[in-house]
Amino acid sequence: MSGEFEPKIVGFLCNWCSYAGADKAGTAQSPYPPNVSIVKVMCSGRVDPQFVMAAFDKGADGVIMLACHPGDCHYTEGNLRALGRHRMLLRLLEQLGIEKERCVMDYVSAGESEKFVKVINDTVRAVRELGPFRPFSSHSGK
Amino acid sequence: MRIGVYLCNCGGNIKDKIDAEKVRAGVLGLPGVGYFKAVDFLCSEGGKDFLAGDLKTERPDRVVIAACTPREHENTFMKILASSGINPYLMQMVNVREQIAWVTEDKAMATEKAARLISAALRRVSLHEPLSKREIDVCPDVLVIGAGPAGLKAALSMAESGRRVSIVEKSPVIGGMPVRYEELFPSMECGPCMLEPVLSEVLHGEHSENIELLTLSEAVGVIGSYGNFTVKIKKRPRYIDAEKCIGCAECIGVCPASAENEFNYGMNERKAIYVPFAGALPNIPSIDETVCLRLKGKECSLCLDACPVEGAIRFDEKEQTIERNAGAVIVATGSGLYDCKKIPNLGYGRLSDVYTGAEFERMLSSNGPTEGNIKTSKGKSPKSVAIMHCVGSLDKNHIEYCSGICCQYAFKFNHLLGKKLPGVRIFHFYKELAVPGKEEFELYAHAKGDPNTTFIRYADITDLKVGSKGGKKAILFKKSAKKSDSVSVDMVVLCPAVVPLPDSAKLGGILGSPADRFGFFEELHGRLDASQSKIKGIYLAGACQSPMDIQSAMTQGMAVSGYVLSGLVHGRKLEISPVCAVVDPEKCSGCRVCVSVCPYKAISYDPEKETAAVNDVLCQGCGTCVAACPSGAIKGNHFTTEEIMAEIEGILR
Numbered sequence: 001m002s003g004e005f006e007p008k009i010v011g012f013l014c015n016w017c018s019y020a021g022a023d024k025a026g027t028a029q030s031p032y033p034p035n036v037s038i039v040k041v042m043c044s045g046r047v048d049p050q051f052v053m054a055a056f057d058k059g060a061d062g063v064i065m066l067a068c069h070p071g072d073c074h075y076t077e078g079n080l081r082a083l084g085r086h087r088m089l090l091r092l093l094e095q096l097g098i099e100k101e102r103c104v105m106d107y108v109s110a111g112e113s114e115k116f117v118k119v120i121n122d123t124v125r126a127v128r129e130l131g132p133f134r135p136f137s138s139h140s141g142k
Numbered sequence: 143m144r145i146g147v148y149l150c151n152c153g154g155n156i157k158d159k160i161d162a163e164k165v166r167a168g169v170l171g172l173p174g175v176g177y178f179k180a181v182d183f184l185c186s187e188g189g190k191d192f193l194a195g196d197l198k199t200e201r202p203d204r205v206v207i208a209a210c211t212p213r214e215h216e217n218t219f220m221k222i223l224a225s226s227g228i229n230p231y232l233m234q235m236v237n238v239r240e241q242i243a244w245v246t247e248d249k250a251m252a253t254e255k256a257a258r259l260i261s262a263a264l265r266r267v268s269l270h271e272p273l274s275k276r277e278i279d280v281c282p283d284v285l286v287i288g289a290g291p292a293g294l295k296a297a298l299s300m301a302e303s304g305r306r307v308s309i310v311e312k313s314p315v316i317g318g319m320p321v322r323y324e325e326l327f328p329s330m331e332c333g334p335c336m337l338e339p340v341l342s343e344v345l346h347g348e349h350s351e352n353i354e355l356l357t358l359s360e361a362v363g364v365i366g367s368y369g370n371f372t373v374k375i376k377k378r379p380r381y382i383d384a385e386k387c388i389g390c391a392e393c394i395g396v397c398p399a400s401a402e403n404e405f406n407y408g409m410n411e412r413k414a415i416y417v418p419f420a421g422a423l424p425n426i427p428s429i430d431e432t433v434c435l436r437l438k439g440k441e442c443s444l445c446l447d448a449c450p451v452e453g454a455i456r457f458d459e460k461e462q463t464i465e466r467n468a469g470a471v472i473v474a475t476g477s478g479l480y481d482c483k484k485i486p487n488l489g490y491g492r493l494s495d496v497y498t499g500a501e502f503e504r505m506l507s508s509n510g511p512t513e514g515n516i517k518t519s520k521g522k523s524p525k526s527v528a529i530m531h532c533v534g535s536l537d538k539n540h541i542e543y544c545s546g547i548c549c550q551y552a553f554k555f556n557h558l559l560g561k562k563l564p565g566v567r568i569f570h571f572y573k574e575l576a577v578p579g580k581e582e583f584e585l586y587a588h589a590k591g592d593p594n595t596t597f598i599r600y601a602d603i604t605d606l607k608v609g610s611k612g613g614k615k616a617i618l619f620k621k622s623a624k625k626s627d628s629v630s631v632d633m634v635v636l637c638p639a640v641v642p643l644p645d646s647a648k649l650g651g652i653l654g655s656p657a658d659r660f661g662f663f664e665e666l667h668g669r670l671d672a673s674q675s676k677i678k679g680i681y682l683a684g685a686c687q688s689p690m691d692i693q694s695a696m697t698q699g700m701a702v703s704g705y706v707l708s709g710l711v712h713g714r715k716l717e718i719s720p721v722c723a724v725v726d727p728e729k730c731s732g733c734r735v736c737v738s739v740c741p742y743k744a745i746s747y748d749p750e751k752e753t754a755a756v757n758d759v760l761c762q763g764c765g766t767c768v769a770a771c772p773s774g775a776i777k778g779n780h781f782t783t784e785e786i787m788a789e790i791e792g793i794l795r
Binding site: 008010015019020022023025026027029030031032034037038039040041042043045046047048049050051054055058059060074075076077078081085 | 211212213237239240241242244245246247248251252254255258259262676721739741742762763764765766768769770778781783786787789790791793794
């Protein structure tokens with residue numbers, strides 16, 4: 001590594017669309033930075049806001065939530081639940097003084113490997129520019 | 143705890159980017175790791191044999207497999223675990239090929255990321271619990287609602303394979319809409335003749351003993367779920383003993399009371415004891431209690447006196463509520479037509495000689511109110527007829543979609559009009575024309591080539607104004623933005639949009655099966671699963687799901703039979719995936735947020751215990767309720783909060 005700040009980002013991906021989209025980026029061998037580590041959930045509706053807050057608490061510099069496009073959710077509307085929770089999270093993060101660019105939600109279908117790579121690149125770039133996340137709880141230290 | 147870690151090299155696919163020795167060094171010291179092995183092709187026959195043998199030798203408590211995407215081989219490896227005596231859910235895969243090796247340019251970074259994700263999987267898998275599929279007994283019998291083409295096709299195919307089928311039909315007759323049509327597009331087959339063999343098979347065929355036909359009946363309540371529904375059915379009295387009646391119709395002629403015949407859209411009358419039209423099946427009359435003098439408390443026994451069979455007419459019959467058990471319910475209730483009165487400029491209901499397509503079908507039928515003669519209200523043969531396509535269709539003020547069948551019957555009318563009334567002038571007013579398919583073009587081509595047929599395109603239905611002028615219908619239409627023109631005809635036939643039946647919402651409510659934005663029964667997936675409803679075990683066949691022709695309805699009838707025959711098998715239990723949500727009643731506060739977010743109606747609330755409970759037969763394991771529960775009372779099996787939190791910690795170690 002070049003000594004440049006390498007952000008740690010946790011990506012929550014739904015099994016049916018986004019995870020498959022990420023797999024397609026793999027099959028297409030489209031390179032992207034290794035900063036995002038993926039946690040698979042069956043549905044983006046499973047992403048508990050606690051997971052996002054815990055990720056920040058445990059040292060993540062950013063979080064990505066990826067879901068099926070509206071209307072395409074394998075479970076009908078879990079993605080819309082995720083959308084609502086993401087909006088709520090943004091308000092909470094704002095209250096805590098955390099930049100909203102650190103918490104991204106987007107839709108990636110199983111076919112959209114290029115979009116997946118773009119979301120990863122954009123988020124990694126944005127978080128890198130923001131610099132390391134300074135934990136909000138005092139016990140976490142620096 | 144002893145965790146075994148396997149890294150698949152996938153030939154060079156993984157090996158070239160991920161340094162197995164460095165991963166080994168990073169992983170071996172981690173808590174719980176018993177051993178680390180790199181294998182060349184874990185999914186190959188040799189690789190699978192190695193894994194099975196190695197698991198038997200090593201006897202790990204948990205297994206981590208770092209290889210390709212779990213979407214490819216998770217099931218393969220789960221099966222190997224199971225065959226090696228290890229619970230298959232005690233494994234976690236790490237997608238080091240698609241997510242790392244194939245997309246990371248720098249080998250050191252790829253290796254570091256692989257070690258990181260394996261460490262996350264180790265933390266997660268140490269919390270995995272052994273899970274097993276639950277098996278439940280299922281009822282292989284089926285209930286079909288609606289005895290039109292789709293419902294009968296489904297019932298017959300399932301009865302042929304030995305299933306017991308109950309058909310619930312609201313009206314006294316079977317066959318649905320097409321038995322009321324003299325001839326059918328695209329090949330001008332006689333509707334009753336085409337369907338009669340199907341109806342006969344249902345009533346008296348080789349497998350008819352497997353079919354219970356409940357006419358004059360409605361489903362009024364449903365409890366249970368896939369594999370084990372109990373359906374409550376309200377059965378209205380026919381007042382005729384179907385076993386005794388010989389169908390001679392002696393009773394009908396003598397009946398002194400009559401009413402509008404709803405099967406002919408009120409264009410003629412029927413008796414209080416009646417069959418809706420000649421040839422209707424089953425060939426057993428029914429008595430309309432709102433019309434029958436005796437059932438209204440008056441003295442009359444004319445039908446009884448005329449009936450040659452003792453006890454065939456049963457005035458003491460009462461409404462019954464019965465129950466049937468079924469593993470699956472098939473909805474095949476059909477569709478209706480858009481109310482043409484909602485487009486008042488077309489004159490329907492206000493002017494004489496303006497008919498809907500369905501009414502005109504009955505006029506064309508030899509068993510209809512005019513015995514197949516096309517007559518105006520003055521009793522004359524029309525010399526000119528206007529056929530209006532797209533009535534209410536493709537119109538954001540009415541119905542947005544194209545029903546797909548109207549053009550075809552409109553061109554059928556064109557053909558029949560020309561045949562019955564040589565020289566008749568026909569005007570087709572249309573917004574768009576739709577005649578897809580390998581047979582459907584012929585009637586269209588015939589109309590196009592007919593010198594007596596004129597096509598007039600309109601932009602908006604409000605551009606057409608039907609008025610009455612000198613005993614004729616004057617149709618004013620826009621020829622261009624500024625110019626108007628008019629034609630004068632003796633009769634107007636409207637082709638309205640095909641719409642959901644008015645009471646389909648009620649049935650949907652009873653079944654818990656939601657409606658789409660138009661009011662049709664909503665399918666699970668428009669292309670993959672158009673014949674499955676959103677509720678497991680409730681299937682959709684025919685026009686209750688979308689406007690469709692007989693061919694599609696019949697095909698859907700077969701499709702739903704396929705779901706039933708493959709899903710509910712005699713003697714085979716239903717496997718319930720353990721990856722589902724479970725409510726801890728001790729923690730549940732009874733707030734019912736989970737009930738509101740579940741897309742499958744899998745969660746119910748027990749008002750006595752004041753807690754929610756998940757039906758694992760219906761639960762699909764999405765975990766939306768788990769994330770929504772404010773009390774943390776719901777556990778998402780295999781995706782528990784603790785497991786996901788451990789994975790997050792592992793990533794961020």
